[in-house]
Amino acid sequence: MNLWLRLFYELVSWRFRDKLHWSDVGKRNFRVWPSDLDVFQHMNNGKFPVLFDLSRYDLALRSGTWTHWKKLGWYPVVVAETITFRKSLMPWQKFGMESKVIGWDDQAFYFDQRMVVNGEIYTQGIVRIRFLKKSRGIVTPAEVLEVTHDWYGPVPVLPEWVKRWAADSALPKGKEPAPSTW
Secondary structure, eight states: OHHHHHHHHHHHHGGGSOOOOTTSOEEEEEEOOGGGBOTTSSBOTTHHHHHHHHHHHHHHHHHTHHHHHHHHTEEEEEEEEEEEEOSOOOTTOEEEEEEEEEEEOSSOEEEEEEEEETTEEEEEEEEEEEEEETTSSEEOHHHHHHHTTSOSSSOOOOOHHHHHHHHHHOOOOTTSOOOOOO
């Protein structure tokens, strides 16, 4: 339920926050709600990817790119993600979400997303995003960048460890066999 409340709040409030460019660091503030907690009374690890989604959505809305993608029938999907937990987020605690595109390859964009309290990283995730077309097919990062008016500032260089992680964690393409053998 709290995802729907947060999503509704996002839909009605994003216009009142500063406009961004897709190359900026998107920042949003949240609070740990009781429905975010697990049996150990800290934020459940399953909540983090959901909040990462909302933060990327906020960046896309505030930069105006969401409108372009929607008109073209494009939508982003998470292909892979890795999350490192450093400190727990406790009930009612305020925290910031920071999201930034850190690079891309020929198939996907990569976001660095952080949950921050008083300037200190509590949790960090790297998320690989691919764009699909509602009419079927993949949209390359080059096509996305063309529609989103390229990139402001220097083109980010994807860290080598992120390239290795993407290659090492990749599964076969959707139409290729991927048998589950142990």
